[in-house]
Amino acid sequence: xxxxxxxxxxxxxxxxxxxxxxxxxxxxxxxxxxxxxxxxxxxxxxxxxxxxxxxxxxxxxxxxxxxxxxxxxxxxxxxxxxxxxxxxxxxxxxxxxxxxxxxxxxxxxxxxxxxxxxxxxxxxxxxxxxxxxxxxxxxxxxxxxxxxxxxxxxxxxxxxxxxxxxxxxxxxxxxxxxxxxxxxxxxxxxxxxxxxxxxxxxxxxxxxxxxxxxxxxxxxxxxxxxxxxxxxxxxxxxxxxxxxxxxxxxxxxxxxxxxxxxxxxxxxxxxxxxxxxxxxxxxxxxxxxxxxxxxxxxxxxxxxxxxxxxxxxxxxxxxxxxxxxxxxxxxxxxxxxxx
Numbered sequence: 073x074x075x076x077x078x079x080x081x082x083x084x085x086x087x088x089x090x091x092x093x094x095x096x097x098x099x100x101x102x103x104x105x106x107x108x109x110x111x112x113x114x115x116x117x118x119x120x121x122x123x124x125x126x127x128x129x130x131x132x133x134x135x136x137x138x139x140x141x142x143x144x145x146x147x148x149x150x151x152x153x154x155x156x157x158x159x160x161x162x163x164x165x166x167x168x169x170x171x172x173x174x175x176x177x178x179x180x181x182x183x184x185x186x187x188x189x190x191x192x193x194x195x196x197x198x199x200x201x202x203x204x205x206x207x208x209x210x211x212x213x214x215x216x217x218x219x220x221x222x223x224x225x226x227x228x229x230x231x232x233x234x235x236x237x238x239x240x241x242x243x244x245x246x247x248x249x250x251x252x253x254x255x256x257x258x259x260x261x262x263x264x265x266x267x268x269x270x271x272x273x274x275x276x277x278x279x280x281x282x283x284x285x286x287x288x289x290x291x292x293x294x295x296x297x298x299x300x301x302x303x304x305x306x307x308x309x310x311x312x313x314x315x316x317x318x319x320x321x322x323x324x325x326x327x328x329x330x331x332x333x334x335x336x337x338x339x340x341x342x343x344x345x346x347x348x349x350x351x352x353x354x355x356x357x358x359x360x361x362x363x364x365x366x367x368x369x370x371x372x373x374x375x376x377x378x379x380x381x382x383x384x385x386x387x388x389x390x391x392x393x394x395x396x397x398x399x400x401x402x403x404x405x406x407x408x409x410x411x
Contacts, residue, residue, distance in 0.1 A: 073282055078401065081097075085298060088258070089257065092393055093396060096397055097399050115186070116235060119185055125180050125236035145177055145207065147178075148176040157171055158171060173216055173244070173245045175243045178239075179207070180238045184237070187237050189237065190335035190339045194325065198328035201331075204241075204352070205319075205324070212243070221244075224240070225240075227345065229347045229374060230349050258364045262363070270308060270312075274292060283297065283400050283401055289326060291310065291330040292308050293330050293333060294404065301373055301374065302376045304403070305370070306370050307330045309327070336411070337411050338371075346375065348371050350371045
């Protein structure tokens with residue numbers, strides 16, 4: 073391991089976005105007198121009669137949820153994107169705007185209100201994976217949809233408005249900013265090398281074996297070399313697939329196993345239900361040649377030193393570039409030791 077990376081301030085390059093992150097490992101030793109987030113020790117019931125997402129309950133729009141037994145999907149009652157949005161554009165000097173259409177859905181991972189992915193059996197997480205595959209394929213086949221974003225916000229600190237285990241899918245007519253960056257970097261690398269950018273990166277990570285958290289026959293969980301969040305993690309399929317619809321039944325189960333491993337490790341790290349935002353980046357559904365894409369899932373958790381100390385993106389991070397104190401290698405080691 074390069075000891076300079078563990079002792080001195082430096083920048084690391086994110087090959088997927090073309091951006092840099094400042095790393096300051098010496099700052100991890102500084103005393104903390106900032107904000108401490110409150111830790112909720114609430115024990116949730118398996119069914120909450122006041123929860124809009126529990127089976128058999130009435131949602132805010134008056135619809136009644138079915139008595140679902142595993143995964144339940146419905147169109148978001150407060151969708152950020154509208155399917156019937158008027159088509160328009162504004163091009164007035166430096167004032168530019170374009171209309172955007174889309175379909176937003178909610179996925180309840182389990183009827184059990186008390187659980188999170190970390191508490192679910194691998195076979196039940198696999199049902200969520202199968203649902204992601206189905207929704208990606210069906211939404212992507214819509215002529216008006218060119219990108220499908222699957223994600224989860226876990227924990228109130230991440231803006232989650234309901235503790236019931238659930239995630240969301242926002243599908244839209246244009247590519248969002250982060251996808252435009254990753255589209256550019258992967259396409260340029262593939263054009264020159266005729267290989268997947270993330271595939272070559274994964275091979276180098278496996279050889280270095282410094283940031284690997286967990287692996288099985290089909291997937292690797294690692295802390296990216298360029299990680300921004302303190303205990304950031306990425307799940308990468310060993311084979312290059314453009315999107316999750318392409319993985320086999322066996323690989324789907326292995327993906328569920330990888331999700332189970334990292335979420336369980338998170339909960340053990342500070343003995344709390346670990347908050348995070350997670351999301352899958354995969355090929356657009358725009359009908360173009362997306363053979364350069366290598367899909368992956370990222371976890372961005374905010375906790376830094378304990379269950380009560382959170383990493384805030386402020387000051388330099390807002391006006392300069394992202395910055396982190398604990399190195400990617402240190403974070404990976406701590407998570408790996410919990411699996």
